[in-house]
Amino acid sequence: MWQSIAMHIPDGFLDVPVSLLTYVISAVILTLAVVKSRADLDDRTAPLAGLTAVFIFAAQMINFPVASGTSGHLLGGALAAVLVGPWVGMLVVTVVLVVQALLFADGGLTALGANVLNMAIVATVVGWVVFRLGIRFVRSRSGAAVVAGVAGFVSVPASAMAFVVEFALGGTAPVSLSAVAAAMGGVHLLIGIGEGVITGLVVAAVLASRPDIVFGVRDTPLAKPVARPEVAAV
Amino acid sequence: MAVTAFVFIVVLTPREWIGAFVAYAVVLIGFLLTAGVRPGRMARSLVLEIPFVAFALLLPFVGPDPAGFAGLSIAGMWAAWNILIKASLGVLAATLLAATTLPVDMVAGLQSLRLPTPIVAIFTFFIRYVDVVSDQYHRMRIAQEARGFRATSPRSWPTLASMLGALFVRSFERGERVHLALVSRGYDGRLPTPQVGMRRSWPIAAMLPVGAALILLAGWVATW
Numbered sequence: 001m002w003q004s005i006a007m008h009i010p011d012g013f014l015d016v017p018v019s020l021l022t023y024v025i026s027a028v029i030l031t032l033a034v035v036k037s038r039a040d041l042d043d044r045t046a047p048l049a050g051l052t053a054v055f056i057f058a059a060q061m062i063n064f065p066v067a068s069g070t071s072g073h074l075l076g077g078a079l080a081a082v083l084v085g086p087w088v089g090m091l092v093v094t095v096v097l098v099v100q101a102l103l104f105a106d107g108g109l110t111a112l113g114a115n116v117l118n119m120a121i122v123a124t125v126v127g128w129v130v131f132r133l134g135i136r137f138v139r140s141r142s143g144a145a146v147v148a149g150v151a152g153f154v155s156v157p158a159s160a161m162a163f164v165v166e167f168a169l170g171g172t173a174p175v176s177l178s179a180v181a182a183a184m185g186g187v188h189l190l191i192g193i194g195e196g197v198i199t200g201l202v203v204a205a206v207l208a209s210r211p212d213i214v215f216g217v218r219d220t221p222l223a224k225p226v227a228r229p230e231v232a233a234v
Numbered sequence: 235m236a237v238t239a240f241v242f243i244v245v246l247t248p249r250e251w252i253g254a255f256v257a258y259a260v261v262l263i264g265f266l267l268t269a270g271v272r273p274g275r276m277a278r279s280l281v282l283e284i285p286f287v288a289f290a291l292l293l294p295f296v297g298p299d300p301a302g303f304a305g306l307s308i309a310g311m312w313a314a315w316n317i318l319i320k321a322s323l324g325v326l327a328a329t330l331l332a333a334t335t336l337p338v339d340m341v342a343g344l345q346s347l348r349l350p351t352p353i354v355a356i357f358t359f360f361i362r363y364v365d366v367v368s369d370q371y372h373r374m375r376i377a378q379e380a381r382g383f384r385a386t387s388p389r390s391w392p393t394l395a396s397m398l399g400a401l402f403v404r405s406f407e408r409g410e411r412v413h414l415a416l417v418s419r420g421y422d423g424r425l426p427t428p429q430v431g432m433r434r435s436w437p438i439a440a441m442l443p444v445g446a447a448l449i450l451l452a453g454w455v456a457t458w
Contacts, residue, residue: 034352043421044413046352050359051409054367055402057360061371062394065385074398083402095356198395205399213406 009111009118009163018170023113029121030094036087049088053095056080060096064198075191077119078127078155079199082148083206085215086128093120118162127155127199131216141207144222149200156192160184359412367405374401 014022037045056076063073076096080089094116101112134147164181206214211222374397385394413421 030353037352043417044410046355047359047413047416048406048409050356051363051367051405051412052402053356053360054363055405057364058367058371058401058405059398061368062398063385064391064394065387083406091353091356095353095360098357099360198391198398201392201395202398202402205396206402209399210403210406213403 009114009166014111014114014166015170018166019111019113021113021169022117022166026094026113026116026121030090030116033087033090037085037091045088049084049092049095052080052084052088053092053099056092057096057099059202064194074198074202075119075123075156075159075195077123077159078131078148078152078195079202081124081128081155082131082151082199082203082216083214086124088215089124089128090120093124096120114163114166118159118166122162123155123159126158127151128216130154135217135220139221141211141222142204144207144217144220145200145204148203148216149196151196152199153192153196156195157185157188160188359409363405363408363412366408367401370404371401 037049056079059074059076059079061073077089077093080092083089084092097115097120098112101115128151131147131151134150135144138144138147161181161184164184167180203214203216207217207222211217214222378393378397383390383393
């Protein structure tokens, strides 16, 4: 439920100029991401990004219980950035958002540009930058997981602040900007804690079995493959 | 594309023209009923908006100038109405698209909109493997429950997260296998796409935005 609390912007929330502007900005950045992701993955891009998108989509189905019946789920921007890199991560989260908008009517179609900008672009870029800054100072797998957790935590309020900027430019509701910023900031700091903990735990789990496929650590000593444990067939 | 155009037209409409929104709703629901979408599905899709409805309902209380009707802000009420009606119409329009269009046609549609090939390819893989990976996820959940696991508190997070980690490794490795299988069949980064009957259906699809545009036009003429 975290995501639907305040993340996917529906139609009519932002005015037309800002909706179009966010579409244009997102399109330009994604075009760059397409070019850059070829450098990262060459012709493996499409199948690997497609399957990672499916993974993020499935990850969002998992409810993490918080307390007394409430639960939340992962947003996955920072997680995607750490696992497959910022460029592929952007494409992956974008595909998930577009599918949600087209097939599940989750998030408005006119607001899709803004939703992509906030959740696919801002969250992955911020998550990636934080992770790469932090990874220099850690030597161990658990350290890398903590850094990934911090990246996940920071990515959520960052993406909420991107929404506040869009709202300031073209919001259709007469609420004072400081009220929106305070409400969004407060709620998303809490959401960010959950996002950070889960991101860190998932990254730790992947590092334990296939550190060589984690894009965020591929140029560090942590990327050395471990002896692979047999995975029991389910 | 038609649905996006429709929603943009709806968002463009000044919020004071209540009649125009009623007309949009009539046109859209007419389409939905013709397409055989049951009212239950429409209602379920509207549930998604609930958090935003809550935000909208707050607006009359926090908006400026609370001197209006019954101590509520008139500006706030207009804003709430604006958001509610536009979001509802948007959700219904997207439901129409999802109910009438096969995922394969949607990929073809994205391609005909000249989206970059890599993005269309990622979509194709997404749509082909979404059921495979969700099935895998459900099998892992069943296995967990068979071992007596129930997620009830944050203490279950490490278990759920390590399941997610395993799911990522499995998805990524599936991607690697799919890639190798494609390469062995002569894959060079391009995917063949099925040609689907887009041309036949576009006049019907165009009726929705064109109808909405006519309503908007009528509104302009009427206010002159």
